[in-house]
Amino acid sequence: MRAVRFHEYGDETVLRVEEVPDPQPGEGEVVVRVVAAGVNPGEASIRSGAMREMFPAEFPEGQGSDLAGVVAAVGPGVAHVQTGEAVIGLSDGRNAQAELALLPADRVVPKPDALPWDVAATLYVGGTTALAMLQAVPVQAGDTAVVAGAAGGVGVFLTQLAVGTGARVIAVAGEANHGWLREHGAEPVSYGDGLEQRLREAAPDGVTAFYDCFGHGYTDLAIALGVPAERVDTIIDFAAVERLGVQGKGMAALDDPAAGVAQLAAIASQGGFEVPIKARHPLDEVQEAYRGLAARSGLGEVVLQVSKP
Numbered sequence: 001m002r003a004v005r006f007h008e009y010g011d012e013t014v015l016r017v018e019e020v021p022d023p024q025p026g027e028g029e030v031v032v033r034v035v036a037a038g039v040n041p042g043e044a045s046i047r048s049g050a051m052r053e054m055f056p057a058e059f060p061e062g063q064g065s066d067l068a069g070v071v072a073a074v075g076p077g078v079a080h081v082q083t084g085e086a087v088i089g090l091s092d093g094r095n096a097q098a099e100l101a102l103l104p105a106d107r108v109v110p111k112p113d114a115l116p117w118d119v120a121a122t123l124y125v126g127g128t129t130a131l132a133m134l135q136a137v138p139v140q141a142g143d144t145a146v147v148a149g150a151a152g153g154v155g156v157f158l159t160q161l162a163v164g165t166g167a168r169v170i171a172v173a174g175e176a177n178h179g180w181l182r183e184h185g186a187e188p189v190s191y192g193d194g195l196e197q198r199l200r201e202a203a204p205d206g207v208t209a210f211y212d213c214f215g216h217g218y219t220d221l222a223i224a225l226g227v228p229a230e231r232v233d234t235i236i237d238f239a240a241v242e243r244l245g246v247q248g249k250g251m252a253a254l255d256d257p258a259a260g261v262a263q264l265a266a267i268a269s270q271g272g273f274e275v276p277i278k279a280r281h282p283l284d285e286v287q288e289a290y291r292g293l294a295a296r297s298g299l300g301e302v303v304l305q306v307s308k309p
């Protein structure tokens with residue numbers, strides 16, 4: 001089978017699509033023929049070596065956490081997953097961007113028929129991170145929440161889920177994305193000079209929850225706005241957790257990510273929220289996919305289309 005590999009740390013040009021042996025399922029494992037795989041910024045940080053202290057690579061290293069596909073083989077002791085079943089996979093083995101992915105059987109959940117393959121391949125990283133952020137800083141009707149990076153891969157989930165609680169959601173994003181955010185119940189505000197003043201005007205009675213999906217000083221802004229530190233969550237500025245006492249809860253904080261993905265799949269397949277796909281690429285264009293992601297601009301998620309369903 002063909003799979004994404006890299007043999008050294010570097011920019012996206014170190015990524016290759018290589019022939020590698022087909023994985024065989026062992027006890028409690030399944031092999032999924034991947035239809036679509038997600039592309040997320042955390043993978044780029046591992047590949048570049050920026051996170052080598054926390055998440056070292058073992059060369060040749062594979063890549064990818066989010067996938068959707070069809071179960072191709074089932075190992076001994078797996079009763080609840082059948083060959084031919086459409087599933088969403090949650091890989092912690094850096095192997096989703098491949099024609100075949102080996103996963104523990106408890107890391108696949110059924111894909112509802114109504115859920116498009118490319119959307120299904122975004123629910124693990126983007127979706128469960130948003131669930132974890134809402135768990136860290138819950139909101140409800142009466143709250144005023146700010147989402148920084150509201151148009152990004154995590155932000156599109158978080159914004160809609162927060163709107164769904166009945167809270168007021170102020171979505172910090174570039175102007176090109178304001179229309180979509182408004183249509184989905186949020187109140188868009190542009191980033192850049194004067195943001196603090198714009199947020200004070202948008203929320204004269206104060207902000208009660210602040211979600212940072214972008215870094216670059218948003219946690220300081222939250223504190224300056226008077227948001228209590230425990231009501232601020234960042235998924236990127238971990239220095240601020242120490243420095244300001246804000247929360248730093250991301251996807252790893254969720255106890256049962258498979259249940260989270262199943263919940264998100266059910267809501268999305270019933271039209272409860274929308275996942276915009278900003279770019280789709282075949283597996284062979286994996287370098288281009290990460291080049292696009294590095295621009296940190298645009299609405300929603302990037303997906304690799306690996307094979308036909």
Ligand SMILES: NC(=O)c1ccc[n+]([C@@H]2O[C@H](COP(=O)([O-])OP(=O)(O)OC[C@H]3O[C@@H](n4cnc5c(N)ncnc54)[C@H](OP(=O)(O)O)[C@@H]3O)[C@@H](O)[C@H]2O)c1
Nearest residue numbers: 041042129149151152153154173174191235250251297298
């Ligand atoms: N800790 C965890 O568990 C965890 C999990 C997932 C992701 N992450 C991290 O969280 C971050 C977000 O991930 P993602 O997938 O959402 O990234 P992404 O999709 O690449 O984010 C791109 C978004 O950033 C927005 N943006 C650009 N400049 C901005 C600014 N100055 N202020 C606010 N927004 C701005 C862009 O919006 P416009 O197009 O509107 O400009 C674009 O929509 C990444 O750093 C990722 O590594 C952490």
